[in-house]
Amino acid sequence: EFLNQCDGVIHNRPEIKEFAKIKDKLNVPMTFIAQPHNVDYFKKSFFNMKNLTLYEYIPNHPPRHGSTRAFCDYISKKHNIPVVRREYKKGGVYWWQTQEEFIKEWSSCQFHVNLDPIEYFPGNQCTQVASTGTIQIGGVNDNHRLLYPDTATTDWKILEDRLLDYINNEDSRFNTINYAWTKLNEVFSFDSVRNNINKFIGEIK
Numbered sequence: 001e002f003l004n005q006c007d008g009v010i011h012n013r014p015e016i017k018e019f020a021k022i023k024d025k026l027n028v029p030m031t032f033i034a035q036p037h038n039v040d041y042f043k044k045s046f047f048n049m050k051n052l053t054l055y056e057y058i059p060n061h062p063p064r065h066g067s068t069r070a071f072c073d074y075i076s077k078k079h080n081i082p083v084v085r086r087e088y089k090k091g092g093v094y095w096w097q098t099q100e101e102f103i104k105e106w107s108s109c110q111f112h113v114n115l116d117p118i119e120y121f122p123g124n125q126c127t128q129v130a131s132t133g134t135i136q137i138g139g140v141n142d143n144h145r146l147l148y149p150d151t152a153t154t155d156w157k158i159l160e161d162r163l164l165d166y167i168n169n170e171d172s173r174f175n176t177i178n179y180a181w182t183k184l185n186e187v188f189s190f191d192s193v194r195n196n197i198n199k200f201i202g203e204i205k
Helices: 017-024 039-046 068-079 099-107 125-132 142-147 156-168 170-188 190-204
Strands: 009-011 030-032 051-056 083-085 109-113 135-137
Touching: 017 030, 039 099, 039 125, 039 170, 051 068, 068 083, 068 109, 068 156, 099 109, 099 125, 109 156, 125 135, 125 142, 125 170, 135 156, 135 170, 142 170, 156 170, 170 190
Parallel strands: 009 030, 051 083, 051 109, 109 135
Antiparallel strands: none
């Protein structure tokens, strides 16, 4: 009832699955407008030359860990690729590292690995990954599917094949980085979000 008293409804998830029942009951327009991301700042501050390493990203919430660590161990041992790990402590408290140190650590790696198996999380970390030229490997969050559709899975065989292709094929690697960067700007940049807000306001006036 409250939402139907509004002129319109904005949600910040690129897929509407979780809001489908709400949308069906609305008599006002509903649209997706992304949470804005400072794309240019991240590129200027953290876009750099990459080491051929895997960054093992473990989210705070334990059910989201999935098989990330096991996959990194498997790839590292089989293909002799180093893994950079951020120590996880019970409760997910990363108090010993600043946000800047954290970003510099993973953005120096060519691959950011996170096989999060839960679909209903947005995957905000992935927008940062795309803005630094690192490639996301794994995960089924919204932004994984939006920015890195070829690796938005937890299937080890698919991820291993894509990983080796990126390592051995410079064009494939570049195309993936470029696709994510272009899509990031189309959806999450300040200009894009501002334009989408203004467009939606115009539609509901």
